[in-house]
Amino acid sequence: MSDPVVYDRNPAEIELEPGEYWWCSCGRSMTQPFCDGSHEGSGIEPMPFVIKEKTTVWLCNCKHSKDKPFCDGAHNELPDDLF
Template identity: 55%
Template sequence: MPKPPQIYAKHPACLNLEAGDHWWCSCGLSGHQPFCDGEHTGTGLGPKKFTLSLPTQVRLCNCKQTQTPPFCDGSHQVV
């Protein structure tokens, strides 16, 4: 059974990302938030791959409680 994710921050990461594949950290342990750096090993939580077809401004979840991973849904307001 996976461990619960660690809350990294109670605000989203607002970023301008290039088109292509990106790997969002779902465990909250990465030293390169909001992206995965492999620190999830042994947690049962893996990164979430998402692909952008165009350069896009995104709001990525940092509290790791979102119901729409990797994107912020406002869950940080209640955790």
């Protein structure tokens, strides 16, 4: 399994409708923060999550959150050379 690619230091603030979503956990997707299948061969799988009512969320783009797929501020602790 390879390490995830840091896509961005800042989380993605997105208003989501109710439904099931697939968060990109590998950092390779061209449709960040959602999966587009680019993880194939990386050993990293996307993470499904469900939104029950229309809401604004902050999805992790650094791929290091301990509260995946949501941002927990982990990007503030990462070294600058990862970005």
